[in-house]
Structures are given as structure tokens and as C-alpha cells.
Amino acid sequence: MTSLLKKLPWPRTLHSKALWAVFLIALLALGNVLIMQLLLRQSDNLAATLNLAGKMRMLSQHIALEAMAAHQHPNDFRHVPQEHYANFESAHAALRHGGSAYGLQVRALDQGLQPALLALHDGWQQYRQAIDALDKAPVAASAEAVQVMAASKRLLGQAETLMDGLVQFADTMQRRALAGSLGLFALDGLLLALAYRLMARRVLRPIRLLTEQCRDMAQGRYGARTQLPMGDELGELAGALDHSAAQIATLLQDVAQERTALAQVQAMFDGLTDNTVAGVYLLDESINIIYANEQLAHMLGYEREVLTNHFPLARLFSPATYAVVHARLQERLQGRVHSARYERTALRADGSKIDIEIFGSFMTLHRRPAVIGMMIDITERKRAETSVRRAALVYQHTSEAMVVTDPQGVVLDVNPAFTDITGYTAAEIIGRRMNMLSSGRHDRAFYQGLWASLHDTGSWSGDICNRHKNGAEFLVRLTISTSHNEDGSVNCHIGLFADVTEKRRREASIWHQAHYDHLTQLPNRQMFQQNLQRSMDNARASGQPFALVFLDLDLFKEVNDTFGHDEGDELLRQVARRLQACVRNTDQVARLGGDEFTLTLQNLKQLEDALPICRKVLHSVAQPYELKNNTVHISVSAGVTFFPRDGQDGVALLKHADLAMYAAKDKGRNQFCEFTPAMEQEAQERRLLLRDLQQALDEGDFTLHYQPIVDMQSQRTIKAEALLRWQQSVRGQVSPAQFIPLAEESGLIGPLGDWVFQQATRQLAEWRAELDPDFQMSVNVSPVQLQSCKQQAQTWLQHLHDLQLPSSALVIELTESVLMESDKETNAKLQTLQVAGMQLALDDFGTGYSSLSYLKRLDIDYLKIDRSFVNQLTPGNEDNVLCEAIIVMAHQLGIRVVAEGVETQEQHDILRAAGCDYGQGYWYCRPVSPEDFGARLREERSRHANIHDPALMEVAI
Ligand SMILES: Nc1nc2c(ncn2[C@@H]2O[C@@H]3COP(=O)(O)O[C@H]4[C@@H](O)[C@H](n5cnc6c(=O)[nH]c(N)nc65)O[C@@H]4COP(=O)(O)O[C@H]3[C@H]2O)c(=O)[nH]1
Incomplete structure (x- = not known):
């Protein structure tokens, strides 16, 4: 059907399609009308037939009635009119052959009804004969009447039969008409469906597709195509729409491309500008x-x-x-x-x-x-260009040699300084490898390391020994850096070097000087500390302990002072050699300074192994020394510590060795002591004492006592020595001999000494004003105190000036050590004081190594014979000569003598007989408070004023 439809020559245009549609619908309507017409006609014919048959039935009965009436009542009724018969006949003829009767036009009865019609006609014949018979029969004849009645009855039955047949026929016709109508309706529906299908296919679908496309286009989608066949206007419209869509799409694409291109240009511009x-x-x-x-x-x-x-x-x-x-x-x-x-x-x-x-x-x-x-x-x-220009200038004119090589070390360029340093001209070296300069001093591994460093880090720096063109070796400090290409590959190496032969020689010398003692050539303190650290590291690694021995020569200072520095230096050199001879090569001997040495005895299997070496050292050092002009005997005190037992670091180890050494000294010198924790406790005790000392100074816990110094001849108190007293709340009275050294070590002696000076001079000013204008005061001055303050002399003099005291009223008591250790500055200070009129006394004379030449040098005014000499003075003792000799020599040098520690009259008498000028000691008076001293002086002065008898002074004391 579909293929058939397709083959049909369909109208091409919408207009022709519409015409065709109208035509077809009209045709359909016409067909319907015709069929309906046909059906109506059939219906009319049927009705006319039925009507006609009915009339024939009625007519038959009517004829019978009329015939009966006319027969019964001939007067009243006439015979049956002929026209009835004619009507019946014509009706029969119309039904038989078709035609009109009673004004009704009918067609011949269906073949199926013809027998009934024939039977009706036969009955009609008989009925007519019966009528005719009745008509002719006398009025009362009943037989004819009965016959008529029978014929009428039969005719009626035959008419009924025909009627029934007709009714059945009518039903049949009606059903056919209904079936025909339904068929027509179905046909109409089919045609309409066909028409709709065609419509949908040819019109509605294209329109829908076109609508969708238009919608897509409206929404900016131009890719869809209807692709309808180009048959009708819709096809053309679709084609045009497809074309338009394609064109728009192309247009839009072009626009988009142009826009993209524009955006790219804009982006490029933005990128350029941004x-x-x-x-x-x-x-x-x-x-x-x-x-x-x-x-x-x-x-x-x-x-x-x-x-x-x-x-x-x-x-x-x-x-x-x-x-x-x-x-x-x-x-x-x-x-x-x-x-x-x-x-x-x-x-x-x-x-x-x-x-x-x-x-x-x-x-x-x-x-x-x-x-x-x-x-x-x-x-x-520009700056870089300037810099490059400058660099080029530097390259040309620098005194450092520059060489540029390719990555393989082939020389590309050198500067003039290169030629100056190596002797090779640019022409001689360019194109050659740098190993032309090799001295052969460095092994293969050295150069491998150099190249490895260049490869890994791009640079190398170090000293390298080269050979000059003339064959001489020289040392250069070479720095090689690498210049890379943009891809990271090596472009070239740049070597920069200077001849450091001399510099290195100097540095080595400086290093040696900085690390070795110039006198003994032993490692100095700095080197010692480095070595000590190394020893500790090694000991930690090996687990073997080592010993640190701290050595301090006994009485070296005295030797030095007595025999001079040259001899002292020689002594130190010999000591150093002996020390080195006592230890193994792996052990270390160092000189920390002065007469301090250390031994580091390595890899001890047991700590005790160090002790024989210490004994050996003590023995060796104690052997006589043949110096240039003298033979000298000295000894050494040693403190021994062990790592790691006595200290975990160098500082602790050395400190403990030092403590142990002091312990050895305390034990009487020429000894060695192992460090013990008790020593640390002692040191701790000293620290606590120092703390208390500081506190005492802050809180003014010090007082001064005064001890008279009497004129030997008159026994008159003409001076006083100010002696410091410290009454500590817990410790009680602390001896100056205990705390003065601590004050000196800690530097507290400075402020403490100043306090003493001020206190003593104020007291002196009082007594001079009140009791004796010539009275003198002796003040102990520590050597450390003298060194600590630069302006010491000026400050003191100013202080005396403020108190209106003449400088001559004051005597500065110095220990021998001041004389021996005094440096230029101390000497200058003392000189300033002396020039101002202050007098100097040398305390504790005879306990040290001081010689009379020192006394001369410092222009000492008083010499105080130490009480250890005075103690031994007894009548008839040969040792008394020593004191007498001191007094005589001092007098010859113009120095007056004070005897210290005079405790007995015998001593006083011996000293006075020997010509000693002044005496000081318990026999005259113990150190007393200023009040007691003032009272004593007051009393003495008044006594002197009245009696003028020196002997009474003794009684008073
Ligand atoms: N056994 C005995 N001793 C006697 C006798 N006569 C005096 N002394 C004591 O001998 C010491 C004399 O003082 P020094 O030799 O200068 O010796 C002083 C002095 O060197 C120092 N010192 C005392 N005060 C000061 C001071 O203010 N400054 C400084 N730098 N040192 C002072 O302390 C040392 C000891 O002083 P002190 O204990 O006061 O001891 C005093 C004194 O009490 C005696 O007949 N027999």
C-alpha cells in the first residue's frame, strides 16, 4: 500500500495538494450522497412496495365486502366496481414487472418474492371467480357467498404471505442499508486516515521539522538540518532554511573566528603591555x-x-x-x-x-x-655594562692572574698578570692545558678531587703548587668558578690566582707563632686547648682515658729575678726539653705561659700509669741546670687530672688540674697531687668567702686597727700601721692573710684598698690635727691594687690634698713582689707618689728573693725586716748577724729599717743595738681600735710633754 502510494503521481505543490484534498473530499461527499440516495431510493421503493401490497390486501377484502353487500342487499348496493379489479391487477402488474399503481412507483419484486406474488395472483383469480359467481348467484344463495368468503380468506392469507415476505425483505434491505452505511463510514474513515497520513507525512512533519529548526536557530543552534526533499514549498522552505542555517552557521563561525583572532590579538597586545x-x-x-x-x-x-x-x-x-x-x-x-x-x-x-x-x-x-x-x-x-667595562679593566690590570679554559681545561684566554706570575705569554699557553703549570707536587687524587668539586659545585678553591716557566715552584691561591650556558652545560671555567708563596710562608710563621711558644717551641695555650679538645674526642672514641698534668715551676720567679731574664728563659727552654724527654711522642707537652706547663698523657690503660711519668718529670726537673752563667736548682709542682674521670670538658679538666697543682704547692712543692673532689670543695669555700667579702664591702663591715711603729731609741710612737679587720657574722674574725689574697684575685682589692686609704688618711688627719702634726701613717698597698686603677696615684694625692695632708705623712707599704713584678706603669705610679712626697716601705723583707738592687731602683724609704727573722733574734745567736747585715746595708743605701714582730725586750734590745730605726710588734703594742690607739697616743703625748722620758712609754704600754 505504501509503495503504491509512493508510486502515485502526487501533487508537487502545496496549492495543488490543497486542491487535490478539496477535490477528494468533495468526491467523498458526493459518493456518500449517492450511496445515501441509493439507499433512500431502495427504502422508498420498499415502502411503496409494502404500501402497494397492503393496498392489494385491503382491496381484496374491500371487494369481498362489496360483493357480499351487493349480493345481500342488491337494492342498496351495486356490483363491485370494475376499477377495483383494475387497481388490483395494476398493482399486481407493478409488483410483478415494476411500474406504478395507486400513484406509487415500484420496481419488480425481488425474485425471492415472486412465488408469493404468483400465489397471490392465483388466489386473486380464484377470488374473482368466486365474486363473479356470487354476483351471478341469487340473493339468498349462500354457497357462492361461502365460496367468496373462502376465496377472500385465501387471498388474504396469500396477501399476508406476500406482506410477510415483503417485511422480511424490508428487514433484509434495512440490514443491507445499515451495512452499506457502516461500510461507507469505514471507507470514509479509511480515506480520511489515508488523507491524514499523507497530510502528516507531506505537510505536518515538514512543518514540525521546520518549526524545530527555527526554534534551534532562535536558540543559536545552527547545526541542525531538516533535509526535506525539495518537492513542494515546504521542501523549498526547508531547503532555504537549511541553507540559511548553514550560512548563519558559517557566518557565526567566521564571526567566532574573527572574534577569536581579535581576542588573540587583544591578548597578544595585553600580554605585550601587561x-x-x-x-x-x-x-x-x-x-x-x-x-x-x-x-x-x-x-x-x-x-x-x-x-x-x-x-x-x-x-x-x-x-x-x-x-x-x-x-x-x-x-x-x-x-x-x-x-x-x-x-x-x-x-x-x-x-x-x-x-x-x-x-x-x-x-x-x-x-x-x-x-x-x-x-x-x-x-x-648600563650599570652592568659599566661593571663589565670595569671588569675588563680589572682583567687587564689586576695583579691577580686570570685564566679562562674550556670545559676540558684547555686555555682560552689569560690576562697579563697570568704571564707575570707564570712566565708564560698568552700565545704560549692558549690552546694548551693548564697542567702545563703542574709542579708534580700534587697526586692524582688531588686533581680528581678538584674536578669532582668543579663538577658537583661548579667551583673549587684552594692552594696549588705550580711551576714557573723558569722551573721555579710557586704556591698560588686558586679559585676556579664555572660559567654555564643557558642549557646548563659548562661554558667555561674561570681560574683566578695569585702567588701566595710568601703569604703562606708568613701565615705559617704567624700560625706557628700563634700556636707555639716562641721560647720553648712547645704548643702554647691556644694550641694546647685545641689539642686537649682533640684528646678528649679521641678518648671518647677509643674509650681510653688520658691524664692532664698541670705543672708550675717552684720559685721560678725568684730565679728569674735573681739571675735575669736570659737565664730564666734558658731555664724554661731546658725544662721544656726535659719534659719532652719524659713523655712519649704521642703525648703532648705545652707551655701555657710563664712557668706553667702541661702534659697530656694519652691512651692510658689505667690511670695509675700516669703516676710514674709524673715522678719521672719531678725527678728530671729537679736535676741541676747549667745556665749560661749559673747552675740552678728548681723543682716543679704538678696537679694531675684524668679524662673523663675528673672533668667532662677542657675548662673543668684544666681547672681541676690547677687546683691539684696548688694542693701540691701547699704540700711543700716538688710534689704532684691527683685532683680530688675535696679540692673542688675548697675552691667552693673560697667562692663563698669571696661572696661574703663582696657583701662585707657593700655593707661596710670592715674596720681598721692601728699598730704603733715606735722609734727604737726613744720608743716613742711616731707612726701607725693601718691593718684591716673583718668581723664576719658567721665566720667571726677573718684574718687579712686569708681574705686579702682572695680580694686580690677577685679584683675587690681595688675598692677595698681605696676604702682603707681613705679611712686611714682621715684618721691620720684627725690625729695630726689633734695630737701630733708630724705623725705618719703606713698603709698596706697590694701590688694588684696598684695595677688595677690607672688614676690611682692622682686620686690618692687629690684625696690627701682634700684632707690638707702632706703626702709625706703617708707611707705606702709594699711587698717584695711589687718590686719584682712591677711594670713600667706601676713604677710610674709609685714615682708619682714619691715625687709628691709620699714614702715607700718594703714589707716582709727577707721572705722572698728580692735583692738590695731592687730597693735602690725604687728608692725605698723604709725596709721592714720580716718577723720570721726577728723571731730568731736571741742574745748570742749567730743568725743575729743577718739582721745586722740587713740594717747596715739598708743604712748604706739610705734606707731606714723597721723591725716587724718585735715580741720581746731582748729582740728590741738586739735590734736597737744593731741600729734598727723603728720597731713594731706586740712587745710595743698589738693592733688596736682607733679609739684605743687615739687614747694611747694622747696619753703618750701628754706624758712625753710632761716627762720626756722614753722609758715611761714602755711602762705605759
Ligand atoms: N705574730 C706577730 N704578729 C704581729 C706582731 N706585730 C704585728 N703583727 C702582725 O703582723 C702583721 C703586720 O702586717 P703586715 O706584715 O703588713 O702583713 C699584713 C698585710 O700584708 C696584710 N694586710 C693587713 N691589712 C691590710 C690592708 O689594709 N691592705 C693590704 N693590702 N694588706 C693588708 O695582711 C697581713 C696580716 O695582717 P695582720 O693579720 O693584721 O697582721 C699584722 C700584725 O697583726 C707580733 O709581734 N707578732
Whole structure:
């Protein structure tokens, strides 16, 4: 069916299709009308037939009645009219053959009803004969009447039969008409469906597709195509729409491409302008800036809005520079030169200068000439160029040799200094390898290390021994760096070296001086500390302990002072050699300074192994020394510590060895002591004492006692020695012999000594004013105190001046050590005091090594014989001669003598007999408080004033 439909010559245009549709619908309607007409006719014929048959039935009965009436009542009724018979006959004929009767037009009865009609006609014949018979029969004849009645009855039955047949026929016809109508309806439906299908296929679908396409297009989708066959207007419309869509799509694609291209151009421009390197500008023909990117504004220090608002380019340059810039711009604006590049110095908004490189090209903007270009800040580059120029100058003129090699070490270039240092000219070395300079002093591993470093880090630095062209070896400090290409490969190596032969020699010498003792050539303190650290590291690694022995020569100072420094130095050298001879090569001997040495005895299997070595050292050092001019005996005290037992670090170890050494000294010298924790406790005790001392000084817990110094002859108290007293709350009375050394060590002696000086002089001023204008005061001055304050002498003199005391009223008591250790500065201070009139007394004379020559040198006024000599003075004792000799010699030097510690009259008498000038001791008076001393002095003065008898003084005491 479908293929058939397809084959049909369908109308091509919508118009013809519409005409065809109208025609077909009209045809359909006409067909319907005709069929209905046919059915109606059949119905009419059927009705007419039924009507006619009915009439025949009625007529038969009517004829019978009339015949009966006429027979019964011939007067009243006439015979049956002939026309009835004729009507019946014509009706029969119409039914039999078709025609009209009773004004009804009928067609011949269906064949099926013809027998009934024939039977009716036969009955009719008989009925007629019966009528005729009745008509002819007499009025009362009943037989004929009965016959009529029977014939009438039969005819009626035959008419009924025909009627029934007709009714059945009518039913049949009616059913057929219904079936025909239904068939027609079905046909109509089929045709309409067919028509709809065609409509849907040929019209509605294309319209829907077109609608969808239009909708797609409206929504911006131009890719869909209806692709309808080009048969009708819809096809054409679809084709046109497809074409339009394709064109629009192409157009849009073109637009999109153009837009993309435009966006790319814009992006390129943005990318070009949105950078932090190049400032982009656009100049109009009046040479005003009409566009500037952010970088340009940033570069020139302007707001971008300012710069882009027809900013005159002239403002960016000095007038002279702008004249040149203007001329070059004109060349482009006039089209004579298309583009240009040049460098100028521009001015920033703040007036500072900036070196810029300017690129500019001619362009047309709104049909007017313009210049577009870039400005780049080349200040750094300029600086770099200057730097490169300078570097080139340096390269040429530096005294350091420079050599450039390729990655394989082949020389590419050298500077003049290279030739100066190596002797090789550029022509001789370029193209050769650097190993031409090799001295052969370095092994293969050395050069492998050099190249490995260059490879890994790009640089190497170190000393290298080279050979000069003339064959001489020289040491250079060589630094090699690597220059890389952009891809990371090595471009070249740059070597920089200077001849450091001399420098290294000097450095080695300086290092040696810094680390070795110049006198003994032993490691010095610094080297010792490094070695000690190394020893500790080794001991930690090996687990074997080592011993640190701290050595201090006994009485070396005395030897030094007695025999002179040269002899002392020689002694130290010999001691050093002996020490070295006592230990193994792996052990270390060092000189820390002065007469202090250390031994580091390594890798001890057991701690006791160190002790025989210590004994050996003590024995060796104690052997006599043949110096240049003297034979000397000394000994050494040693403190022994062990690592790790006695200390975990160098400081602790040395401190403990020092403590142990002091313990050895305390034990009487020429001994060695192992460190014990008790020593540390003693040291701790000293620290606590020092703390209390500081506190006492802060809180003013010190007092001064005064001990008279009497004139031997008159026994008159003519001086007093100020002696410091410290009554400590817990410790009680602490002896100066205990705390003065501590004060000296800690530096507290400075303020403490000043306090003593001020206190004593104030007291002196009082007594001089009240009791004796010639009274003198002796004040002990520690050597440390003298060294501690630079302005000491001036301060004291000023103080005396303030108290209106003459300097001569004061005697400074110094120990022998001051004389021996005094440096220039101390001497100068003492001299200042002496020049001012102050007197000097040498305390404890005879206990040390001081010689009379020192007394001379310092121009000592008084010499105080130590009480250890005075103690031994007994009548008839040969040792008394010593004291007498001291007194005589001192007097010969113009020095007066004070005897200390005079405890008995015998001593007093012996000393007086020996010519001793002054005496001091318990026999005269113990040190007493200022009040007691004042009372005593007062009493003595009054007694002297009245009696003038020195003997009474003794009684008073
Ligand atoms: N056995 C005995 N001793 C006697 C006799 N006569 C005096 N002494 C004591 O001998 C010491 C004399 O003082 P020094 O030799 O200068 O010896 C002083 C002095 O070197 C030092 N010293 C005392 N006060 C000061 C001071 O203010 N400054 C300084 N730097 N040292 C002081 O302390 C040392 C001891 O002083 P002190 O204990 O006060 O001891 C005093 C004194 O009490 C005596 O007949 N027999």
C-alpha cells in the first residue's frame, strides 16, 4: 500500500495538494450522497412496495365486502366496481414487472418474492371467480357467498404471505442499508486516515521539522538540518532554511573566528603591555603620550591616568635630550623612517634619572600618523655594562692572574698578570692545558678531587703548587668558578690566582707563632686547648682515658729575678726539653705561659700509669741546670687530672688540674697531687668567702686597727700601721692573710684598698690635727691594687690634698713582689707618689728573693725586716748577724729599717743595738681600735710633754 502510494503521481505543490484534498473530499461527499440516495431510493421503493401490497390486501377484502353487500342487499348496493379489479391487477402488474399503481412507483419484486406474488395472483383469480359467481348467484344463495368468503380468506392469507415476505425483505434491505452505511463510514474513515497520513507525512512533519529548526536557530543552534526533499514549498522552505542555517552557521563561525583572532590579538597586545619589563607607549602626531601601559607608568613614576592623558613626551627628557628625541620622532611621523631604536636618559616624575632603551615604529591611527613603541629600563644593564667595562679593566690590570679554559681545561684566554706570575705569554699557553703549570707536587687524587668539586659545585678553591716557566715552584691561591650556558652545560671555567708563596710562608710563621711558644717551641695555650679538645674526642672514641698534668715551676720567679731574664728563659727552654724527654711522642707537652706547663698523657690503660711519668718529670726537673752563667736548682709542682674521670670538658679538666697543682704547692712543692673532689670543695669555700667579702664591702663591715711603729731609741710612737679587720657574722674574725689574697684575685682589692686609704688618711688627719702634726701613717698597698686603677696615684694625692695632708705623712707599704713584678706603669705610679712626697716601705723583707738592687731602683724609704727573722733574734745567736747585715746595708743605701714582730725586750734590745730605726710588734703594742690607739697616743703625748722620758712609754704600754 505504501509503495503504491509512493508510486502515485502526487501533487508537487502545496496549492495543488490543497486542491487535490478539496477535490477528494468533495468526491467523498458526493459518493456518500449517492450511496445515501441509493439507499433512500431502495427504502422508498420498499415502502411503496409494502404500501402497494397492503393496498392489494385491503382491496381484496374491500371487494369481498362489496360483493357480499351487493349480493345481500342488491337494492342498496351495486356490483363491485370494475376499477377495483383494475387497481388490483395494476398493482399486481407493478409488483410483478415494476411500474406504478395507486400513484406509487415500484420496481419488480425481488425474485425471492415472486412465488408469493404468483400465489397471490392465483388466489386473486380464484377470488374473482368466486365474486363473479356470487354476483351471478341469487340473493339468498349462500354457497357462492361461502365460496367468496373462502376465496377472500385465501387471498388474504396469500396477501399476508406476500406482506410477510415483503417485511422480511424490508428487514433484509434495512440490514443491507445499515451495512452499506457502516461500510461507507469505514471507507470514509479509511480515506480520511489515508488523507491524514499523507497530510502528516507531506505537510505536518515538514512543518514540525521546520518549526524545530527555527526554534534551534532562535536558540543559536545552527547545526541542525531538516533535509526535506525539495518537492513542494515546504521542501523549498526547508531547503532555504537549511541553507540559511548553514550560512548563519558559517557566518557565526567566521564571526567566532574573527572574534577569536581579535581576542588573540587583544591578548597578544595585553600580554605585550601587561608586563613588568617593557613600558609600551603610543604617541600622537603632536608627540603626546595617548597610551601607556602600567609598566611605563611604574617605570617613570607617574599615575597611568596622567601619562595617558596627552602627556607631553617632552616632560620625560631634559631639553637637550628631548631635542634629539624629537628629531628622531619627526623622522617617523613624517614617514621617512619606519622604526627606530636608541638609548636615552629620561627623567622620572620625582626628577630622578633613568636609562631607557626606546623602540618606536610608525603607524596610522584614525588616519593620522602616530608612533607606537616600547621603553625598557636599562639602568641595571648600563650599570652592568659599566661593571663589565670595569671588569675588563680589572682583567687587564689586576695583579691577580686570570685564566679562562674550556670545559676540558684547555686555555682560552689569560690576562697579563697570568704571564707575570707564570712566565708564560698568552700565545704560549692558549690552546694548551693548564697542567702545563703542574709542579708534580700534587697526586692524582688531588686533581680528581678538584674536578669532582668543579663538577658537583661548579667551583673549587684552594692552594696549588705550580711551576714557573723558569722551573721555579710557586704556591698560588686558586679559585676556579664555572660559567654555564643557558642549557646548563659548562661554558667555561674561570681560574683566578695569585702567588701566595710568601703569604703562606708568613701565615705559617704567624700560625706557628700563634700556636707555639716562641721560647720553648712547645704548643702554647691556644694550641694546647685545641689539642686537649682533640684528646678528649679521641678518648671518647677509643674509650681510653688520658691524664692532664698541670705543672708550675717552684720559685721560678725568684730565679728569674735573681739571675735575669736570659737565664730564666734558658731555664724554661731546658725544662721544656726535659719534659719532652719524659713523655712519649704521642703525648703532648705545652707551655701555657710563664712557668706553667702541661702534659697530656694519652691512651692510658689505667690511670695509675700516669703516676710514674709524673715522678719521672719531678725527678728530671729537679736535676741541676747549667745556665749560661749559673747552675740552678728548681723543682716543679704538678696537679694531675684524668679524662673523663675528673672533668667532662677542657675548662673543668684544666681547672681541676690547677687546683691539684696548688694542693701540691701547699704540700711543700716538688710534689704532684691527683685532683680530688675535696679540692673542688675548697675552691667552693673560697667562692663563698669571696661572696661574703663582696657583701662585707657593700655593707661596710670592715674596720681598721692601728699598730704603733715606735722609734727604737726613744720608743716613742711616731707612726701607725693601718691593718684591716673583718668581723664576719658567721665566720667571726677573718684574718687579712686569708681574705686579702682572695680580694686580690677577685679584683675587690681595688675598692677595698681605696676604702682603707681613705679611712686611714682621715684618721691620720684627725690625729695630726689633734695630737701630733708630724705623725705618719703606713698603709698596706697590694701590688694588684696598684695595677688595677690607672688614676690611682692622682686620686690618692687629690684625696690627701682634700684632707690638707702632706703626702709625706703617708707611707705606702709594699711587698717584695711589687718590686719584682712591677711594670713600667706601676713604677710610674709609685714615682708619682714619691715625687709628691709620699714614702715607700718594703714589707716582709727577707721572705722572698728580692735583692738590695731592687730597693735602690725604687728608692725605698723604709725596709721592714720580716718577723720570721726577728723571731730568731736571741742574745748570742749567730743568725743575729743577718739582721745586722740587713740594717747596715739598708743604712748604706739610705734606707731606714723597721723591725716587724718585735715580741720581746731582748729582740728590741738586739735590734736597737744593731741600729734598727723603728720597731713594731706586740712587745710595743698589738693592733688596736682607733679609739684605743687615739687614747694611747694622747696619753703618750701628754706624758712625753710632761716627762720626756722614753722609758715611761714602755711602762705605759
Ligand atoms: N705574730 C706577730 N704578729 C704581729 C706582731 N706585730 C704585728 N703583727 C702582725 O703582723 C702583721 C703586720 O702586717 P703586715 O706584715 O703588713 O702583713 C699584713 C698585710 O700584708 C696584710 N694586710 C693587713 N691589712 C691590710 C690592708 O689594709 N691592705 C693590704 N693590702 N694588706 C693588708 O695582711 C697581713 C696580716 O695582717 P695582720 O693579720 O693584721 O697582721 C699584722 C700584725 O697583726 C707580733 O709581734 N707578732
